[in-house]
Structure formats: structure tokens, C-alpha cells
Amino acid sequence: MISLFACFPESIASFSPEFTVNTWNLRSLSQVPCSLGHGFRFPRQLRRLRTILTCSDSSSQSWNVPVLSSSEVIDRLKQARKGQQQFLAMYSSVVDGITTDPAAMVLPLDDHMVHRGHGVFDTAMIINGYLYELDQHLDRILRSASMAKIPLPFDRETIKRILIQTVSVSGCRDGSLRYWLSAGPGDFLLSPSQCLKPTLYAIVIKTNLAINPTGVKAEANGAYAGIWVSEDGFIAEGPNMNVAFVVNGGKELVMPRFDNVLSGCTAKRTLTLVEQLLSKGMLKSVKVMDVTVEDGKKADEMMLIGSGVLIRPVIQWDEEFIGDGKEGPIAKALLDLLLEDMRSGPPSVRVLIPY
Template structure:
């Protein structure tokens, strides 16, 4: 006997979304009440009303695409974006087609945030502080209980080759380690293999020496055990940045639970105090240990030897002390050395960019362009 498929516009508890009925049932349907909104109304044996509709009442607005159509649409969506090369351990290679630079939706990093990342600058064909950033992501992965898909040297080689294939001379290399694809469970127990992803994109490192305003962030800071891990969970960071921009500021500054200055949403903070003779930074045990900030401690020793500074220290510092500083600056691979001239409604010193901040920026720029092999890796 022939069957007819009857479809439900909405799932009804206790009934299947698809119902095959024979000709006798179809005669019964011909006598059942019908509306364009609900379709047929069928009395059930359990005293409930079952609503279904025929195929002609369905309105499908979402197209079903072939793989070729998906690729073409991804190409259109990516127009204007300059992604030069991407490596994925899932496919086991590098692509230069932006439409192919995709992640599996079931990657534990995507749907659970179980992943870590880092970024290295590409300056005139050199990767700046690649090994320092690589050490940090491996440490973050260990703290996040993410096993490595390859050993350190293999990961390093993959990253360098990805930059080489991209042809990028000035830009950024961003890379991720994740628990990998598997399923949508909370635990990564069904993720058979961790994943490595990396992408290269151009970036203009034009230096802006103009001072900026910051505000005290009201967004709760990450707990110390998570703040020291560079994870992909940047929701607090994004909210802090949005709050700062809404107030006309460049960034927000976090204060820890003990009342000491912590860090910005994606940069460290430093101060010049004691009559402009001492460079101080918050301790790194409760904030992310910025590679640029740590390198700056080393570079600042040159200013000590020249007599411009007397010392460089890492200390606990209150907001009140910070606002009374002679100079304030933000440090990070994205901002390099950014002078801060106002915090909330209070000017820092005379509200002008300070000489130590500018001197430190000069040292960093010189280090990026002609520093030792320990901080500059040539891309073949």
C-alpha cells in the first residue's frame, strides 16, 4: 500500500517529526480540520491533538549547498581580508587560500574554549621573540592539560615554514594549541588528538607616540591561576576593552583582589617613579607574563648604565601610587610601548609623554630591527 509523508511544523511531545500513513489514514486526513498555519489537526489516542502539515505548506528559505558552493561563498565572505597562510594539523598542511582557512566546529577550543594561543611579530622577514612566545604557549598548554600534537622543535619548524610560505615580511604569526576535534562533550576525553593551528596576516607597525587615556576596569579580573595562562577565553578581556572604549579611553586597567595594579586587557603596564629614576612593573605571579614586558626589563638596563634610570623593579603597586607616577606606559606586542597620559579623570604627571617612555620605545624598535639571534629568527 502506498505511503505519504506528513511533516510537522514543530515537534510535538510524544510524536515523531515524520509520520508515514497509509491510504486509510489519508482518507481520515481528508476529514480532519486544516489551516494554513497549523496544517492538519489529528486527534490522538491519548487525548492530545497532533498538528501536522503537508509538504506544500512548508516554506524552506535556507538553501542546501554543495561543497563547491560553500567554498565559493567562503571566498566571497573573505574578500578584503588578508590572511596569507594557515597551517592546520587536522589537514596536515599549509594553505594560502583564505576560503580553506577553517576550523572544525567540534574542536574543543571552539565550543568549550579549551585552547591556548600566542602571537609573534614578523619584522622585516624576522620572527621577533619566537622562542620566548613558544615557551609561553607550551607552558600555557601544560597548565591547561592540553597534550602536544608534536614536540617543541617540530612545532617551531611548522611555524617558521608557515611564515615562509606566506611571503610576509611585516605582520603577525598567531598560533593555537587545542584539545582537538572530537565531539561536543564538556570533557575532551573523546578528542583523539590535540590540534595545532597557525595563521599569518600582514600588520602595520607604525609607531604612535601620542599619549592615551586609560580607565579602571570594572569587569572582574580572571583568577590568578587562569590569568597567567594565555587561553582563548578572552570574554573578560573583550568586555573590559568595550567598557574602556565606551568611556572614550584606549584601554581598561585591571586591579587584583588585593587592590594592586594588575594589567590591561591584552597588555602589561609599567610606571616611572621616584622623580623619573625608577622603572617599576606589577608582579607577574597574578598576571600574564608579557614577553614584551619581560624583554623591556632587560633593555631598560641600558638606561640604567647611561644614568637615565637608577633601577628596574617588579613590585606590588596600588592605584593611588600609579596615578602619582612620573610616567605610565602600556607594553605589549600589539602596542609596543604606548605612553599613558591620563588615568580615569587624573592626569599622569603633567599630562605629556615622558622621556623614559620614549627612550624605552626606541630601545625596543632597535631590538626588533637589529637585536641578537636570541630574539630574532630569520624566516627563509
């Protein structure tokens, strides 16, 4: 049987002193005049005081849940987020402002992105004080929001200005900017029809851009990432990045078609940069085509491509090593080209942050 207990910091009228410890039960409380109706209610003089409710089962096990004031909630959030130095700034359209306090970087629980997954997100890298391919990523998230039937809380230029200002306030010169468009808060129903208005959230994260030259493994269990495969048996993509292969003796770069997979901004930029390897003779051709799992595992090189990983070599897929099980020359050359583009590329791919 579940019983309600309550304890107070001092004696309360109508209760004997021995009841100021965690030993009140429903029988004790029932001796106090209180309103009748559906269920038990504390008398008015008790409801005005801070309480701690304790639940207990038949085995006398109990737990205490404090009822906190808003200032106590903030203090506890600060303690819980202590040491989270990588979160530098967050914008929320719910409050229409930017905070640099990790404890205040919160979302409404009734936001449909939280409990229904009705939201879209994207990420742009911050390199040496520049946002890399912000316009390209922004165009993509706006297309995604349209397909997800999420109205925009602001026009495109206002969203861009907010994102740039959030990075500026953070002071971050190397990291990442992640941002979301959501159906917004309102209720816990399936339909977003009662959502107050769509929301924009953005957070600046200080990240380590150090590259792992040893590569990663791709398999279903216990590895870095899994690989999606279409119903036709063709390789699609990774969990949140594209894939590419080097075949034909290390002379041909192949990417799966973008028809039904992530239209990767980094992958598309890589296809532009790879022209430099063609001109140097490191590669003979580049193709976007269907790739089977069997052909992928037999490739000379395999790599993951995306904003979060940049270009990361895959050295093993399931039980099979890719090539010689080490980072290949094409993956390394493409990574160098991408890093150089991020540091000194044209204005079309870099937005200067006004700190």
C-alpha cells in the same frame, strides 16, 4: 504556528504546477505518499533534489535558507572573505597543511577551543623577515598547554618548524604570527575525553607597526583598555599586556610583580634593554614590586607592554591624566630600544625566515 514550505526549480511528480512556487504547506505535502514515523519526511524523489526550506509564522513572515553544495559553500566563503588581504597564510593540523586562501582559514565547530575555550594561544612579531622572540613565546605556550592539560600534537621542534614554514609561505616580512594549541575536535560535551587529537593552528597577519605617539586611555568604559587589580588593591596587568610606571620624578621604572599575572616576554625583554637607560643616566633604578592604583595614577609616566602593542604610553586613567597627559621620554626611549632590538638584536631573540 510554524509551517514547513519547500520550493523546487521545476515541477515534481505528484505535485500540480501551481505548487512549484513558495506556497506549499504541510497540508499540501501530506497529499504525497511518504514514509510514516516520527515527524514529517520528504518522499524519496524529493530528498534527492536540492531544496530550499522556508519557515513561516502566523503573520506570514518567511525566510529562505538554501541547502548548499560544498562548492557553493566555498564560493560563499570566498565572497564573505573578499578584501581580507591581511590574512596571508594559515596552518591547520586538522588538514596538516598551509593555505593562503582566507576563505579556507576555518576551524571545526566541534573543536573544544571553539565551544569550550579549551585552548591556549600566543603571538610572535615578524620584523624585517625575522620572528622576534619565537623561542621565548614558544616555551611559554608549551607551559600554558601543560597547565591547561592539552597534550601536544607534535614535539617542540616540529611545532617551531611548522610556524617558521607558515611565515615563509606567507611571504610576510612585517606582521605577526598568532598560533593556538587546542584540545581538538570531537564533540560538544564538557570533557575533552572524546576529542580525536589535540590541534595546532597558526595564522600570519599583515599588521601596521606604526606607533601612536599620542598614547591611549585606560579605564573601564569607552577607552583603549582596562587595568586588572588584585584583591589586595595592587595593579596586576592590562587585558593582554603588562603595565609599567615611571615614578620619583621620572627617574625610576616600576613594574608589578609577575607572580600572578602574564609572564610577558616583551616586558621581560624590556627589563633587559632598560639597563641601557640606566647606563646613560636617564633612569636611576628599576624595580619589580607591588604598585597600588593610587600610586599608579600619580606616576610620571605609565605604559602598556606586550607583543601586540610593543610599548604604548597611557596618557589618562579614568578621569585623571598621567603626568602631563603626553608621551613621556622613558616610554619613547624604551620603544626605540625595543624596535632596534627587533631589527638587529642577537640571535637569541631573532629567528631568520627562509623565504
